[in-house]
Amino acid sequence: MKRIVIIAAGLLTAHTAFAGIYAELVDHNLTTDTTQPKQKIYVQSGNGRFVDADGHATLIKGDTLYMVDDTDKTYVVFDKATMDQLAKKLNEAMAKMQEQMAKLPPEQRAQMEQRMGGVMGPAGGQQRTVDVADTGKTDKVDGRNCKLWNVTRNSVLDEQICVVPYSALPGKEDFQAVFTKFARAFEEMAKAVPMLSGMMAGEFTAQVKTNGYPVRRRAYENGQLVDEETLVKVWREETIPASMFEIPAGYTVKQMTMGPGK
Numbered sequence: 001m002k003r004i005v006i007i008a009a010g011l012l013t014a015h016t017a018f019a020g021i022y023a024e025l026v027d028h029n030l031t032t033d034t035t036q037p038k039q040k041i042y043v044q045s046g047n048g049r050f051v052d053a054d055g056h057a058t059l060i061k062g063d064t065l066y067m068v069d070d071t072d073k074t075y076v077v078f079d080k081a082t083m084d085q086l087a088k089k090l091n092e093a094m095a096k097m098q099e100q101m102a103k104l105p106p107e108q109r110a111q112m113e114q115r116m117g118g119v120m121g122p123a124g125g126q127q128r129t130v131d132v133a134d135t136g137k138t139d140k141v142d143g144r145n146c147k148l149w150n151v152t153r154n155s156v157l158d159e160q161i162c163v164v165p166y167s168a169l170p171g172k173e174d175f176q177a178v179f180t181k182f183a184r185a186f187e188e189m190a191k192a193v194p195m196l197s198g199m200m201a202g203e204f205t206a207q208v209k210t211n212g213y214p215v216r217r218r219a220y221e222n223g224q225l226v227d228e229e230t231l232v233k234v235w236r237e238e239t240i241p242a243s244m245f246e247i248p249a250g251y252t253v254k255q256m257t258m259g260p261g262k
Helices: 002-017 080-102 106-115 172-192 194-210
Strands: 020-029 034-044 047-052 057-061 064-069 074-078 130-141 144-153 156-165 212-221 224-238
Touching: 020 172, 034 172, 034 224, 047 172, 057 172, 074 080, 080 106, 130 156, 130 194, 130 212, 144 194, 144 212, 156 194, 172 194, 194 212
Parallel strands: none
Antiparallel strands: 020 034, 020 224, 034 047, 047 057, 057 064, 064 074, 130 144, 144 156, 156 212, 212 224
16 A cells, blocks of 8 residues: 555656646748747746747746846846836836927828837827737647637737647646736736837737637738748647746846936
8 A cells, every 4th residue: 555655656746747848939931941949938837937049038937027138147127116117217208209299290290100110109098909819710830730810909910820729738727827927917017008008918918818829920911921930849848947947146136227317
């Protein structure tokens, strides 16, 4: 009996040890059929580490984001207090900019808004909207069946994502929890700074609304899908060292830059 209990305990330990997820994303050019690295993702126990192709890392632990800069061994803490402070600064800067732009002749004001790429947001400071619509179509990406959704921002078709349900992916509960945290953080920022909400709500809002992860993303340009796509090339369950979710020893905290008068 004792031997059975020991074996059972060992099996349970072995099972829970592989609680993490490692994923790799690449950019794929359909015309040249070439790929290049885009992002590496590590998720375990509700924590996440996201590393871009240049090696810049973003950590999420609890309700706090950490942006790590290995170049000068510093990191920025992005928690609710920082978010509120940043929102205040951004709102002040946007209000001042809108006031200045309102004094310009209509033609010059339109040119300025175009150069800014819509950063000022919709008239009246209304929040930008991000919506997803089921196309009713499915596809297969690297052997995974996925459902096609169209993503619109302010009712403009922006991208198409092919989504695999979290329930069909390894480590789904942890992965979903991490992205839900991201979405909540950016939703709070969007509420504080309505003019920037469209820049902050995209990826994570779409994933929360579709209850899955896009294994392929393609952008729309003038109503047509472009010839580039972002693909999930690796997705496996494995143990992630706890150190991956910690700030390296010797790194110092750096205040987030907020422009003049910060």
